[in-house]
Amino acid sequence: xxxxxxxxxLGSVDLTRQxxxxxxxxxxxxAIADAVEAVLxxxxxxxxxxxxxxTVIARTxxxxxxxxxxxxxxxxxxxxGNLPVRDERDPETGEAVIWGRGTVDMxxxxxxxxxxxxxxxxPAVDLTWIWYDHEEVSSDLxxxxxxxxxxxxxxxxxxxxxxxxxxGTIEGGCxxxxxxxxxxxxKRAHSARSWMGVNAIHxxxxxxxxxxxxxxxxxxxxxxEYREGLNAVRISGGVAGNVIPDRCEIEVNYRFAPSKDLxxxxxxxxxxxxxxxxxxxxxxxxxxxxxxxAPLAQQFVxxxxxxxxxxxxxxxxxxxxxxxxxxVNFGPGNPLLAHADDERVPIAQIEAxxxxxxxxxxx
Amino acid sequence: xxxxxxxxxLGSVDLTRQxxxxxxxxxxxxAIADAVEAVLxxxxxxxxxxxxxxTVIARTxxxxxxxxxxxxxxxxxxxxGNLPVRDERDPETGEAVIWGRGTVDMxxxxxxxxxxxxxxxxPAVDLTWIWYDHEEVSSDLxxxxxxxxxxxxxxxxxxxxxxxxxxGTIEGGCxxxxxxxxxxxxKRAHSARSWMGVNAIHxxxxxxxxxxxxxxxxxxxxxxEYREGLNAVRISGGVAGNVIPDRCEIEVNYRFAPSKDLxxxxxxxxxxxxxxxxxxxxxxxxxxxxxxxAPLAQQFVxxxxxxxxxxxxxxxxxxxxxxxxxxVNFGPGNPLLAHADDERVPIAQIEAxxxxxxxxxxx
Numbered sequence: 001x002x003x004x005x006x007x008x009x010l011g012s013v014d015l016t017r018q019x020x021x022x023x024x025x026x027x028x029x030x031a032i033a034d035a036v037e038a039v040l041x042x043x044x045x046x047x048x049x050x051x052x053x054x055t056v057i058a059r060t061x062x063x064x065x066x067x068x069x070x071x072x073x074x075x076x077x078x079x080x081g082n083l084p085v086r087d088e089r090d091p092e093t094g095e096a097v098i099w100g101r102g103t104v105d106m107x108x109x110x111x112x113x114x115x116x117x118x119x120x121x122x123p124a125v126d127l128t129w130i131w132y133d134h135e136e137v138s139s140d141l142x143x144x145x146x147x148x149x150x151x152x153x154x155x156x157x158x159x160x161x162x163x164x165x166x167x168g169t170i171e172g173g174c175x176x177x178x179x180x181x182x183x184x185x186x187k188r189a190h191s192a193r194s195w196m197g198v199n200a201i202h203x204x205x206x207x208x209x210x211x212x213x214x215x216x217x218x219x220x221x222x223x224x225e226y227r228e229g230l231n232a233v234r235i236s237g238g239v240a241g242n243v244i245p246d247r248c249e250i251e252v253n254y255r256f257a258p259s260k261d262l263x264x265x266x267x268x269x270x271x272x273x274x275x276x277x278x279x280x281x282x283x284x285x286x287x288x289x290x291x292x293x294a295p296l297a298q299q300f301v302x303x304x305x306x307x308x309x310x311x312x313x314x315x316x317x318x319x320x321x322x323x324x325x326x327x328v329n330f331g332p333g334n335p336l337l338a339h340a341d342d343e344r345v346p347i348a349q350i351e352a353x354x355x356x357x358x359x360x361x362x363x
Numbered sequence: 364x365x366x367x368x369x370x371x372x373l374g375s376v377d378l379t380r381q382x383x384x385x386x387x388x389x390x391x392x393x394a395i396a397d398a399v400e401a402v403l404x405x406x407x408x409x410x411x412x413x414x415x416x417x418t419v420i421a422r423t424x425x426x427x428x429x430x431x432x433x434x435x436x437x438x439x440x441x442x443x444g445n446l447p448v449r450d451e452r453d454p455e456t457g458e459a460v461i462w463g464r465g466t467v468d469m470x471x472x473x474x475x476x477x478x479x480x481x482x483x484x485x486p487a488v489d490l491t492w493i494w495y496d497h498e499e500v501s502s503d504l505x506x507x508x509x510x511x512x513x514x515x516x517x518x519x520x521x522x523x524x525x526x527x528x529x530x531g532t533i534e535g536g537c538x539x540x541x542x543x544x545x546x547x548x549x550k551r552a553h554s555a556r557s558w559m560g561v562n563a564i565h566x567x568x569x570x571x572x573x574x575x576x577x578x579x580x581x582x583x584x585x586x587x588e589y590r591e592g593l594n595a596v597r598i599s600g601g602v603a604g605n606v607i608p609d610r611c612e613i614e615v616n617y618r619f620a621p622s623k624d625l626x627x628x629x630x631x632x633x634x635x636x637x638x639x640x641x642x643x644x645x646x647x648x649x650x651x652x653x654x655x656x657a658p659l660a661q662q663f664v665x666x667x668x669x670x671x672x673x674x675x676x677x678x679x680x681x682x683x684x685x686x687x688x689x690x691v692n693f694g695p696g697n698p699l700l701a702h703a704d705d706e707r708v709p710i711a712q713i714e715a716x717x718x719x720x721x722x723x724x725x726x
Contacts, residue, residue: 175555179604191616192538192676193699194579194592201595201613202575208568216557229557232564233604238597241542241616241646245596250564253554253604283604313555336556 004035008043008115012354013098013347015111020085020102026075026141029054029133033074036114036131046121047129050154054133055143057154058117060126066296067126068361069157069320071144072110072164072331073135076102077339090344097344105136105338108345109163109331112354116361123361125296128157135316139285144316148323159296160320161357164311165333168349168356170304171311172224172290172328174318175255178265179233179283182207182250182276189244197244201237204248207273208232211252214272219257222290224310226257230272251282255312258287258321288318291326303360304330330357367398371406371478375717376461376710378474383448383465389438389504392417392496396437399477399494409484410492413517417496418506420517421480423489429659430489431724432520432683434507435473435527435694436498439465440702453707460707467696468499471708472526475695475717479724486724488659491520498679502648507679511686522659523683524720527674528696531712531719533667534674535587535653535691537681538618541628542596542646545570545639551602551609560607564600567611570636571595574615577635582620585653587673589620593635614645618675621650621684651681654689666723667693693720 004022008015024032033054040049040058047058054074085100098108110131117129132143139145148155164171184204189197216228230252237248252273256265262284273279291297292308301308311317311329320327332349367385371378387395396417403412403421410421417437448463461471473494480492495506502508511518527534547567552560579591593615600611615636619628625647636642654660655671664671674680674692683690695712 177555177605190676190699191592191594191596192540192618194594194618195590199574199594201598202571204598205568205571205573205575208565209572210568211562212565212568227556227558229554231554231557231562231607232601233554233606233608234601235564235567235611236599236601238595238599238614241596241614242540243596244594248598251601251604255555255557313553 004031006035006039008039008118012111012115013350015115016098016103016108016345016350017085019107019111020100021083023083024075025078026134026137029074033133040117044118047117050151052147052150053143055147056131057147058129059154060123062126064126066158067128067156068296069128069130069155069160069325070113071130071132071160071162071316072106072113074110074131075133075136076105077136080341082341082343088344090346095346095348097346099344101343103345104165104333104343106163106165106331106333108333108350109165112332112350112357113163115354116358120361124363125361127361128154144319148319155323157325159294160317160325160327162315162317162327162329163331164315164329165331165335165338166311166329167334168332168353169306170301170308170328170330172292172308173221173258173288173321174311174313174315175226175228175257176260176262176265176287177285177314178254178256178269178281180252180269181280181282182252182273183278184248185277186244186246188239188246191242191244194244200245200248204250206275207250210272217257219259221257221259222292224290224308226310227312228257229255256287258289262286285314286318286322288321288327290328291321294326297326297328300360303363304356367394369398369402371402371481375474375478376713378478379461379466379471379708379713380448382470382474383463384446386446387438388441389497389500392437396496403480407481410480413514415510415513416506418510419494420510421492422517423486425489427489429521430491430519431659432491432493432518432523432688433476434493434495434523434525434679435469435476437473437494438496438499439468440499443704445704445706451707453709458709458711460709462707464706466708467528467706468701469526469528469694469696471696471713472528472694475713475720476526478717479721483724487726488724491517507682511682518686520688522657523680523688523690525678525680525690525692526694527678527692528694528698528701529674529692530697531695531716532669533664533671533691533693535655535671536584536621536651536684537674537676537678538589538591538620539623539625539628539650540648540677541617541619541632541644543615543632544643544645545613545615545636546641547611548640549607549609552607554605554607557607563608563611567613569638570613573635580620582622584620584622585655587653587671589673590675591620592618619650621652625649648677649681649685651684651690653691654684657689660689660691663723666726667719
């Protein structure tokens, strides 16, 4: 079934190296999904395994009162001379790290999950392990979203943990994100007679000045502070070097606290750009409340020990919270190093994450 | 020598139609230059003809005290379903017009010149007729510039008339033009943590606001009013929908009165964008003073009758004034219709231009 044999018995640190070295850029997850499926078939008879495309879902069916879903994505962003991974010392902290593509985002998290999936045949709660494809590309390709649509019955749970890098602490919920195309119109004219036209690029200046002066809110949601952001991420306009431009387009990205729903976020954008000719929402994803008031979440926070913080980037926890399942991010690795060419994960953080998760699931 | 026979004996209106219907988009002037050279060889034994690429120079050598150079370009901008030309009524004024590509810019002017070149074998001044290639494309290809470099001795003159469309009135001199690339730098960051970056597009906002508020000067030069303009003609910036952009580039076009030299114009741009990270001048062409105090110019103004006005767009008169030769624009056609898909020239204006020029040259 798989040409590549994974060996979780060597522990999650070694398994991180094994997983990273299976090339698995988005769209090419077949080999790694095959390898995960094979190791479960061989070593985890206590799990019922389902395959959906390159997503692997493995469930205990122990009849426990509560069920926890634990998910991680198998793909990485493109490699940039940073595979195979190697052992190094962190240039800033001196810690022992595994260096290379995927170490942070998120093969170390997947390794911890896979070690525990094989090991824990009698956990305190029923478990649904999910390893999925296409997380690093556009939302409509996302393997977790696809599997949720295809097999919703497999995803029922009381709590969910996404193994996205969070420095081994709990990062609750996530900000929402919305992108809009904002256009300013003008009237073309020869630039030798500019007063006969209306310069659309000049018209956009006021909006950029407002963005520059804008102080994004810090919003407390369920005790965690979410910092927002409203930014122009692209701008374009112009016809030729001697023509007054009749169109200027600004692409805006709004990151908003999970206390706002999509309609409220859109309202903020439309009000901010009330002077524009058109405002078109081109991408939207709701935030997720941290959900830390759920009993299982509180127990998990206690087990991990460190105080939880807000997740600022959008993650797939929002797909769980959209189903009414409280969900948090919990994985080894510094999220600021995700996608970086010098991506690297501290070995001690992989081990600590594994310990915390094992202790809680066995309690 | 030429497959296409021009017949100037039918008059400048008919010759306009003949010239327009010889396809002559910039770079493809061979056929029309051949036709002009052939008609001069056949019908203008009083002219000494020189060919430089697709530029034709034809001179009287009568030993007159003064010499006037009269020039027009043979090329057009690309055709857009507007050839062959046809006779129509102007939709706005009801006048009889010739409609189609090249009628305004500037086959009607060339036709008037060619009729008079063949006819005037005993003018009051010596004449240098110049029909040249590559006016509608980048300045380094310009046939007038090339011929001036190759055969400067042919261009000595006391006064020059460029047949660019000017509604049959004298448009004196021209504004200068300068383009600059102005860049604002920033620092990339993930848009989920925008405060860790510096948004270059936001930084450009203040400059656009200043441009928007800017009141360009009106400058009197030798009695004519030149209206300036400072405009963003292009803008671009941005990396991806989730990245704070680290660079925003504005292309600016400054049209400045001929009382300013290139260094002064550059100074205006650099002062205006003092907050930018880089300002690179990418294109520059000096203006031309109207030179209406020259005796020949004053006689020409009297002969035409209508009061002269300032030429706002940049034209090749600047190449003559750069040689110290006073030069004006004088040709049939509304310059606002040049390059337009509904380019059209009033027949009465072609005839009036021909009359005024003939009367003056015969006086």
